[in-house]
Amino acid sequence: DTEVTQTPKHLVMGMTNKKSLKCEQHMGHRAMYWYKQKAKKPPELMFVYSYEKLSINESVPSRFSPECPNSSLLNLHLHALQPEDSALYLCASSTRQGAYNEQFFGPGTRLTVL
């Protein structure tokens, strides 16, 4: 299994809703990432988990809350989002063996905040 899966594919939510995005990989990778991508822009890093511990938080607003329950799973909990948070949310993973940072991306969750 050499892929990163993400659910749901699409999500529409109101500004008062609470929802979660899920990411899963079975490649034995020990680093997992959340990115946000707006149209015609490159991915922007949000969070990095290394060996299930949060290692990077790119000053992301607290309405985004990441969670890494185990080495294969990564969640992103969403609460009180704003319309400008509408974007493609991408999960990625990498081996973290040696100095490798070859990151493999999932297909993304397209989020619309009304």
Add this chain to the structure above:
Amino acid sequence: QKEVEQDPGPLSVPEGAIVSLNCTYSNSAFQYFMWYRQYSRKGPELLMYTYSSGNKEDGRFTAQVDKSSKYISLFIRDSQPSDSATYLCAMSAEGNEKLTFGTGTRLTIIP
């Protein structure tokens, strides 16, 4: 000045042509260089991965890194309409988990 510069295009070439995509960078600490292909409304797909300077070939794709010039290239031979996508360069420093992306080049191969 951005750490990584990439011409956003759009770039249109006829089918069968050789395509050259490029990025320049300013951070001499970058050691790992990647090219991703992203189709519309999909996640980026890793195409090529190169460590330090040199060339790497995989089928119709060749990646080149010139660290002395801080310049990387991706060549696509015998281009196909299915190659139409946005191509993102990305790079990172030794032991650094963070990738720095170029802005992406939109490529269209005309049948």
